[in-house]
Amino acid sequence: MARRTGRRPGNPDTREAILDAARAAFAERGFDAASIRAIAATAGVDPALVHHYFGSKDQLFLAAMQAPVDPRELLPKVLAGDRDGLGERLVRMFLGVWDSPAGTAGVALLRSAVSNEWTARLLREFLTTQVLRRVLDHLDVAPAELPLRGSLVASQLIGLAMMRHVIRLEPVASASPETLAATVGPTVQRYLTGDLPV
Amino acid sequence: MARRTGRRPGNPDTREAILDAARAAFAERGFDAASIRAIAATAGVDPALVHHYFGSKDQLFLAAMQAPVDPRELLPKVLAGDRDGLGERLVRMFLGVWDSPAGTAGVALLRSAVSNEWTARLLREFLTTQVLRRVLDHLDVAPAELPLRGSLVASQLIGLAMMRHVIRLEPVASASPETLAATVGPTVQRYLTGDLPV
Numbered sequence: 001m002a003r004r005t006g007r008r009p010g011n012p013d014t015r016e017a018i019l020d021a022a023r024a025a026f027a028e029r030g031f032d033a034a035s036i037r038a039i040a041a042t043a044g045v046d047p048a049l050v051h052h053y054f055g056s057k058d059q060l061f062l063a064a065m066q067a068p069v070d071p072r073e074l075l076p077k078v079l080a081g082d083r084d085g086l087g088e089r090l091v092r093m094f095l096g097v098w099d100s101p102a103g104t105a106g107v108a109l110l111r112s113a114v115s116n117e118w119t120a121r122l123l124r125e126f127l128t129t130q131v132l133r134r135v136l137d138h139l140d141v142a143p144a145e146l147p148l149r150g151s152l153v154a155s156q157l158i159g160l161a162m163m164r165h166v167i168r169l170e171p172v173a174s175a176s177p178e179t180l181a182a183t184v185g186p187t188v189q190r191y192l193t194g195d196l197p198v
Numbered sequence: 199m200a201r202r203t204g205r206r207p208g209n210p211d212t213r214e215a216i217l218d219a220a221r222a223a224f225a226e227r228g229f230d231a232a233s234i235r236a237i238a239a240t241a242g243v244d245p246a247l248v249h250h251y252f253g254s255k256d257q258l259f260l261a262a263m264q265a266p267v268d269p270r271e272l273l274p275k276v277l278a279g280d281r282d283g284l285g286e287r288l289v290r291m292f293l294g295v296w297d298s299p300a301g302t303a304g305v306a307l308l309r310s311a312v313s314n315e316w317t318a319r320l321l322r323e324f325l326t327t328q329v330l331r332r333v334l335d336h337l338d339v340a341p342a343e344l345p346l347r348g349s350l351v352a353s354q355l356i357g358l359a360m361m362r363h364v365i366r367l368e369p370v371a372s373a374s375p376e377t378l379a380a381t382v383g384p385t386v387q388r389y390l391t392g393d394l395p396v
Contacts, residue, residue, distance in 0.1 A: 159357020
């Protein structure tokens, strides 16, 4: 078998113990409050080993929740470009992920989040800290409005994934990404930068 | 125990056999193509007994999918009133159902739809034939656009339910119905009656 490149996989039991401790910490305390030090202590290993196996706290979080993609690799292209096209680019990126093999993992995550409170919390932390925060940081809108704007964007995008990949309601289920970007993009744009009556 | 009013409950085994046959027929053939006659045949009963136990095909469908509400009772209030307020009234009605005890059944339905293809199909038929068709029938927009408009509305509303009641992302999770009607209502209105670039 070909040797995988990148970080050494390490002892599988130790890795699993770290991931279990990480899942618990991130779900219970949230991404920001969870610490590598505390996760390492729960797993009975040195914090340096956690960094050695998984890298940064962001990377450990993505590994713990089995995220099929790393938003840090995808978002720069969305965030580059004109402000008025942000909504459409975000919808295109989102559909690109969900229409790819990663979408299967996305459906599995949704499935788990719907029936398991811990996965729901991890998904919430993922949306907030890995996706929305990075998008919202780029906006010149009132900081107090950011959480509402972010959760409205999330509601439209998760609903799109639900209709396209889970409930499969036509024509959204098989519409082209272009059609959906053109119709749903303006919604996301309004939630991000439009005047909200609040 | 107080006697329930309305239709007589009938033989529980017979009722269950009819509901099983109905679920299968509605999921496999869709609401429009499924017939009471065929459902009765599968259950081994006379079609008249199906009507006697459950009433109309709509009522049998709602019973088969254990729908927590009957849209025919809720939609008239949404559809009455000015065209420009339709989106906001639809969001208010939707939140009213999901924020009520019926919301628990709604979450259970979503949970089942995410893991079970049959429930997903029933939910799709419910959205299409019991909700969207009745709303879209009231619009003076190009008939060819109606399916896309309907499925876009469904994507935003189901996403709202997911964020508010399943993933519970704040502040959408605890925002007032007024705030959500004011922010999400215009999205639904645009999907229903706005110019869509398609």
